[in-house]
Amino acid sequence: xxxxxxxxxxxxxxxxxxxxxxxxxxxxxxxxxxxxxxxxxxxxxxxxxxxxxxxxxxxxxxxxxxxxxxxxxxxxxxxxxxxxxxxxxxxxxxxxxxxxxxxxxxxxxxxxxxxxxxxxxxxxxxxxxxxxxxxxxxxxxxxxxxxxxxxxxxxxxxxxxxxxxxxxxxxxxxxxxxxxxxxxxxxxxxxxxxxxxxxxxxxxxxxxxxxxxxxxxxxxxxxxxxxxxxxxxxxxxxxxxxxxxxxxxxxxxxxxxxxxxxxxxxxxxxxxxxxxxxxxxxxxxxxxxxxxxxxxxxxxxxxxxxxxxxxxxxxxxxxxxxxxxxxxxxxxxxxxxxxxxxxxxxxxxxxxxxxxxxxxxxxxxxxx
Amino acid sequence: xxxxxxxxxxxxxxxxxxxxxxxxxxxxxxxxxxxxxxxxxxxxxxxxxxxxxxxxxxxxxxxxxxxxxxxxxxxxxxxxxxxxxxxxxxxxxxxxxxxxxxxxxxxxxxxxxxxxxxxxxxxxxxxxxxxxxxxxxxxxxxxxxxxxxxxxxxxxxxxxxxxxxxxxxxxxxxxxxxxxxxxxxxxxxxxxxxxxxxxxxxxxxxxxxxxxxxxxxxxxxxxxxxxxxxxxxxxxxxxxxxxxxxxxxxxxxxxxxxxxxxxxxxxxxxxxxxxxxxxxxxxxxxxxxxxxxxxxxxxxxxxxxxxxxxxxxxxxxxxxxxxxxxxxxxxxxxxxxxxxxxxxxxxxxxxxxxxxxxxxxxxxxxxx
Numbered sequence: 001x002x003x004x005x006x007x008x009x010x011x012x013x014x015x016x017x018x019x020x021x022x023x024x025x026x027x028x029x030x031x032x033x034x035x036x037x038x039x040x041x042x043x044x045x046x047x048x049x050x051x052x053x054x055x056x057x058x059x060x061x062x063x064x065x066x067x068x069x070x071x072x073x074x075x076x077x078x079x080x081x082x083x084x085x086x087x088x089x090x091x092x093x094x095x096x097x098x099x100x101x102x103x104x105x106x107x108x109x110x111x112x113x114x115x116x117x118x119x120x121x122x123x124x125x126x127x128x129x130x131x132x133x134x135x136x137x138x139x140x141x142x143x144x145x146x147x148x149x150x151x152x153x154x155x156x157x158x159x160x161x162x163x164x165x166x167x168x169x170x171x172x173x174x175x176x177x178x179x180x181x182x183x184x185x186x187x188x189x190x191x192x193x194x195x196x197x198x199x200x201x202x203x204x205x206x207x208x209x210x211x212x213x214x215x216x217x218x219x220x221x222x223x224x225x226x227x228x229x230x231x232x233x234x235x236x237x238x239x240x241x242x243x244x245x246x247x248x249x250x251x252x253x254x255x256x257x258x259x260x261x262x263x264x265x266x267x268x269x270x271x272x273x274x275x276x277x278x279x280x281x282x283x284x285x286x287x288x289x290x291x292x293x294x295x296x297x298x299x300x301x302x303x304x305x306x307x308x309x310x311x312x313x314x315x316x317x318x319x320x321x322x323x324x325x326x327x328x329x330x331x332x333x334x335x336x337x338x339x340x341x342x343x344x345x346x347x348x349x350x351x352x353x354x355x356x357x358x359x360x361x362x363x364x365x366x367x368x
Numbered sequence: 369x370x371x372x373x374x375x376x377x378x379x380x381x382x383x384x385x386x387x388x389x390x391x392x393x394x395x396x397x398x399x400x401x402x403x404x405x406x407x408x409x410x411x412x413x414x415x416x417x418x419x420x421x422x423x424x425x426x427x428x429x430x431x432x433x434x435x436x437x438x439x440x441x442x443x444x445x446x447x448x449x450x451x452x453x454x455x456x457x458x459x460x461x462x463x464x465x466x467x468x469x470x471x472x473x474x475x476x477x478x479x480x481x482x483x484x485x486x487x488x489x490x491x492x493x494x495x496x497x498x499x500x501x502x503x504x505x506x507x508x509x510x511x512x513x514x515x516x517x518x519x520x521x522x523x524x525x526x527x528x529x530x531x532x533x534x535x536x537x538x539x540x541x542x543x544x545x546x547x548x549x550x551x552x553x554x555x556x557x558x559x560x561x562x563x564x565x566x567x568x569x570x571x572x573x574x575x576x577x578x579x580x581x582x583x584x585x586x587x588x589x590x591x592x593x594x595x596x597x598x599x600x601x602x603x604x605x606x607x608x609x610x611x612x613x614x615x616x617x618x619x620x621x622x623x624x625x626x627x628x629x630x631x632x633x634x635x636x637x638x639x640x641x642x643x644x645x646x647x648x649x650x651x652x653x654x655x656x657x658x659x660x661x662x663x664x665x666x667x668x669x670x671x672x673x674x675x676x677x678x679x680x681x682x683x684x685x686x687x688x689x690x691x692x693x694x695x696x697x698x699x700x701x702x703x704x705x706x707x708x709x710x711x712x713x714x715x716x717x718x719x720x721x722x723x724x725x726x727x728x729x730x731x732x733x734x735x736x
Contacts, residue, residue, distance in 0.1 A: 031404070032455050033402070034400050034403075035400060037401075038401065039476060039481075040473060040476040041477060042551075042552055042555035042556065054524075056668075056670070057669065060524060060533075060632070060670050061528075061669035061673065062524065062528060063632075067521055069519050069521060072521055073520055073523065074520040076555075087400050103508075108408040108450070109407035116407075132506070137506040138472070138473055138505040138506060140558040140559055141518075141557055142516075146516055147513060147514070147515045147516075148514055148515075150442065150511055150513040150514075150562065151437050153435055153437060154442060155424070155439070155440045155441065156428060156436075159424055159428045160428075165424045166424045183410075187413060187444075188506075189443075189509055190506060190508040190561075193559060264430070265429060265430075300424075300425070301424070304429070305430075
C-alpha cells in the first residue's frame with residue numbers, strides 16, 4: 001500500500017514535470033519566447049570623404065555652429081537591422097521591410113498594445129529580421145542633407161492609411177477606438193532623414209540577403225515595389241509576402257500597361273528588361289490588400305490611390321503568371337475578412353492576418 | 369526488487385527532469401534567452417495643430433512638393449522604447465538612455481558583434497528598456513523643423529569618443545582592429561531630427577518612469593546630466609549608473625563651482641534649487657569613466673573635454689556626498705581596468721564592465 005501511494009505520487013509528479021518541461025519549444029513555456037540569439041547591425045551603405053586634411057588639434061573639438069569637415073569621412077546610406085533567432089528555428093527567416101513614413105516599428109507592438117508580426121512569427125519559430133531602411137529610424141545617417149519640415153499632416157495619412165476620413169473612422173474598421181491607440185499609431189511615423197532613393201534602399205536590403213542567405217521578404221506599401229526590384233537583384237529571396245504595395249510595379253519594357261489616373265495623381269508602371277522580369281516568375285509571391293478600396297473612381301483621395309494600386313496589382317499578377325509565375329492576389333474582403341486598414345499587420349485582427357500568411361508559407365513548403 | 373528498480377529509475381528520471389527544468393531561469397537553457405514578453409511603444413510627447421480646416425477631398429492626396437497642412441495635427445517629441453521582460457524577472461528594470469549622436473543601438477550588439485548591455489543584462493534576468501530620445505532614431509518625429517547637414521565629421525568623433533586621434537587608435541584601446549568593427553561603430557551614429565531640447569527629453573523619460581514604475585536609470589555621456597534632472601523630477605528612479613557623463617552637472621544655485629576651461633570649450637555647472645539638488649542625495653549613484661583622460665591640460669581636444677568632465681564629476685560627487693548622498697566615481701584605470709573608450713558598454717571588455725555594474729547594484733541591494 002505504501003508502495004502504491006509512492007507510484008501514484010511519483011507518476012503525478014513526473015507528469016507535472018514532463019508537462020512543464022517537454023517539448024522544449026515555444027509552446028513548452030506557455031507564452032514565453034525562447035531565443036537562441038538576438039542582436040543588431042548596420043548593413044550596406046556608402047562612405048564619403050571630404051577633400052582636405054583633418055586637423056585633430058584645431059578641429060578636434062565639437063563646434064555645433066561651425067563644424068570643420070575637411071578630410072573627414074561619413075558612413076551613411078546603410079540599413080539598420082534587429083534580428084531574433086528562436087531556439088528551434090525554421091530554416092527560412094522572415095525579413096520585414098516597412099513602408100512610407102515608417103520604421104521597423106510597423107512590425108512590433110500594435111498601436112493598441114498587442115503582439116505585432118515580430119513577436120507573432122517569433123512564437124511560430126521563424127527567425128525575424130526587422131529593418132529600418134536607409135534614411136529612417138536608426139539608419140538615419142545619409143550622405144545627402146535634407147530639411148525636415150515638421151509638417152502637420154496626420155489627417156492626410158489617416159485618409160491614405162484608410163483608417164477613415166479626416167478624424168472619423170470608417171464603420172467596422174479593425175482599429176481600436178481607444179484614443180491611446182491612435183496616439184501610438186501617429187507616433188510610429190518617422191520622417192525621411194535624407195532624400196528618398198530606392199536604389200540606395202534596394203542595395204542595402206540586397207546586402208542583407210547576401211549576409212543572411214535565403215529568406216522570405218515581407219514588404220509593406222512603399223517597400224512593395226522596391227521588394228520586386230530587390231528580388232530581381234538577389235536570388236536569396238525565396239518568396240515575397242507584400243502587404244498593400246502602392247507603386248513600383250515592374251513590367252517588361254515592351255509590355256508596359258497604361259498608367260492609371262486617380263483623384264490626386266497617376267500610377268505608372270515601371271519598365272525592366274524581360275530577363276529581370278522573369279526572375280519574378282521563379283518565386284512564389286502573395287499580395288494582400290485590406291478593405292475600403294473602391295472599384296470605381298470616387299471623391300475620396302485616401303481611397304483613390306489604392307483603387308489604382310489594386311488595379312495595377314491585378315495587371316501585374318496576370319503579367320507575372322502569364323510567363324509562368326506564381327503570384328496570388330488577395331483582396332481580404334473577398335475572402336470574408338473585413339475592416340482592414342492599410343496596416344493589416346497591426347490591425348485588430350492581425351493574428352488572423354498572420355495565420356493567412358503562415359498558411360500560405362506552408363502551402364509553398366517554405367515553413368521547414 | 370522490482371519495486372526497488374522502479375524507485376531508482378523513477379528517482380533518476382525525476383532528477384533529470386528536475387535538472388532540466390529547475391531553476392527555471394536563463395541558465396537552465398544554456399545560452400538561450402527566455403522572455404515573458406517584449407514590445408515597443410512611444411512615451412511622452414506633444415501634439416500640435418495647425419490653424420484652419422482640413423479639406424479631405426482637395427488636400428487628401430499626398431503632394432510631396434506642396435503638402436497642405438491646414439487644420440491638421442502632428443504628434444511629436446515623444447521617446448520610443450523597446451522593452452524585454454525575462455521569464456524570471458528581477459524587481460527593478462534597467463532603463464538605458466543613449467548619448468549624443470546615438471540611439472538605443474549603443475546598448476545592443478557591440479561594433480565587433482558581441483552581446484551588448486541589452487542582452488547581457490537580460491541574461492542576468494533584468495527587465496530592460498532601451499530608449500531612443502525625442503529627435504533620434506525611431507522617435508524621430510519632432511514638432512520643430514531642422515536641416516540635417518550630412519557633414520563629414522567622423523574623425524572628430526573618433527577623437528571625442530577617445531578611440532584615438534584622427535584615424536590612429538590609442539595603444540591598448542579596448543576596440544577591435546577589424547575594420548568592420550569601426551564601420552559598424554560609425555554607422556550607429558544618427559543625427560538630431562529636431563533642435564536638441566533637454567526639457568523635451570527629460571519630460572519623455574520621466575513619463576516612461578511614470579508608466580513602468582520604479583527602476584534603475586543607466587545613462588551615457590550626454591544623457592548623464594539629463595539623467596540627474598530626470599531623477600530630480602521623478603521619484604521612481606531608484607538608482608543611476610552613469611557612463612561618462614559629459615555636461616549638465618547640477619549644483620545648488622548658491623554653491624556653483626567655477627567653470628572649467630579646456631582646449632575647445634568651457635564646462636559650466638548648472639544651478640538648481642537646493643531642494644531639487646537634495647533629491648540626488650536620496651538614491652545611490654555610480655559614475656564610470658574609461659581611459660585616456662589626462663589630469664593636466666593637453667593639446668588633444670578629444671581628451672580635453674573629458675578632463676573637464678571628470679574634474680567636474682569629482683566636484684559633483686563631493687557636493688552630493690557632503691549633503692548625505694551616495695555617489696561613487698570610478699575612473700576605470702584606477703581599479704586596473706585599462707584601455708576603455710568613451711563607450712565602455714560596448715568595448716572589448718564590456719562583460720567585465722557589466723559585472724562591475726551588476727556588483728554595484730547588488731551592493732546597494734537593488735538586484736532583488
